[in-house]
Amino acid sequence: MVPTAAYGGAPDTMARARVALREVVPRLVALVRSVPDPHAISVGAWTVGDVAAHLAHVFRFDTDAVAARPVPDAMVTTAGMAEVNAKMLAEDGERAPSVLADRIATLAGEFDDIAARSRAATVAWLQGARLPPSAVACHLLEECLIHGHDIATATGRSWPIQRHHALLAVEGGVLPLIAALPPTALVNQEKAGSFRARFDVRLRGGGRTLMVFDRGSLTLDAGCARDVDARLSADPAALMLVFIGRQGIAKPLLGGKLAAWGPRPWKLARMLSVISPP
Numbered sequence: 001m002v003p004t005a006a007y008g009g010a011p012d013t014m015a016r017a018r019v020a021l022r023e024v025v026p027r028l029v030a031l032v033r034s035v036p037d038p039h040a041i042s043v044g045a046w047t048v049g050d051v052a053a054h055l056a057h058v059f060r061f062d063t064d065a066v067a068a069r070p071v072p073d074a075m076v077t078t079a080g081m082a083e084v085n086a087k088m089l090a091e092d093g094e095r096a097p098s099v100l101a102d103r104i105a106t107l108a109g110e111f112d113d114i115a116a117r118s119r120a121a122t123v124a125w126l127q128g129a130r131l132p133p134s135a136v137a138c139h140l141l142e143e144c145l146i147h148g149h150d151i152a153t154a155t156g157r158s159w160p161i162q163r164h165h166a167l168l169a170v171e172g173g174v175l176p177l178i179a180a181l182p183p184t185a186l187v188n189q190e191k192a193g194s195f196r197a198r199f200d201v202r203l204r205g206g207g208r209t210l211m212v213f214d215r216g217s218l219t220l221d222a223g224c225a226r227d228v229d230a231r232l233s234a235d236p237a238a239l240m241l242v243f244i245g246r247q248g249i250a251k252p253l254l255g256g257k258l259a260a261w262g263p264r265p266w267k268l269a270r271m272l273s274v275i276s277p278p
Contacts, residue, residue, distance in 0.1 A: 017137035049095030081278035138173030183217035
């Protein structure tokens with residue numbers, strides 16, 4: 001298994017994440033401001049207003065993490081994050097799109113200022129995970145991309161995700177989180193059972209990662225990907241949307257955004273039922 005520091009810690013990752021956020025956030029703010037009905041259902045039971053408010057909360061706790069301030073007490077599992085998110089939404093009644101758009105813009109400016117001055121090797125994130133500050137920035141980028149997609153889908157608007165933004169979110173944010181969290185955190189323990197599999201994941205425009213599932217655990221290995229069940233070549237944006245449950249696997253496979261081969265590619269479908277992102 002590769003140590004956390006091996007992911008998300010390249011010297012220029014924070015600079016690239018700040019540039020990406022400065023490109024994405026104005027679009028996100030404009031999207032939130034244009035929402036016609038904040039009470040429209042967006043994802044799950046959340047309304048569009050809930051999603052926008054949640055984004056503001058993520059900006060707040062990711063900023064606090066990089067600033068070495070206390071962050072919410074939360075378990076980074078599907079159930080744990082659902083609980084803390086519900087608590088924050090219940091405590092924050094603001095759902096007006098214009099107000100939330102202004103709040104996100106202000107928080108984005110604060111984050112960028114603090115991130116520019118950060119010199120820490122790692123900071124404390126949720127569940128006590130130690131992450132490079134750049135990984136926190138890339139997590140924030142991922143949240144902007146995913147929830148921008150949620151809001152746009154619910155309101156019939158366009159939300160193109162640039163490949164280099166998605167690649168940075170996955171390689172700089174998602175992989176460091178997987179490496180830093182307990183190996184059981186992002187796996188549905190009830191569904192995992194005896195499931196074991198090794199996947200060589202190749203991100204188009206980026207690198208390769210070996211994902212190892214072993215009876216309820218998920219670990220990463222950047223070493224030689226031998227004896228794998230399947231190899232996956234993936235457009236980063238498509239992979240992100242599939243992994244987070246916003247898109248099924250059939251459409252990107254048929255459209256060439258994902259390609260799978262190897263002795264047991266059918267295990268990829270089982271993997272998607274086992275993985276449980278927060």
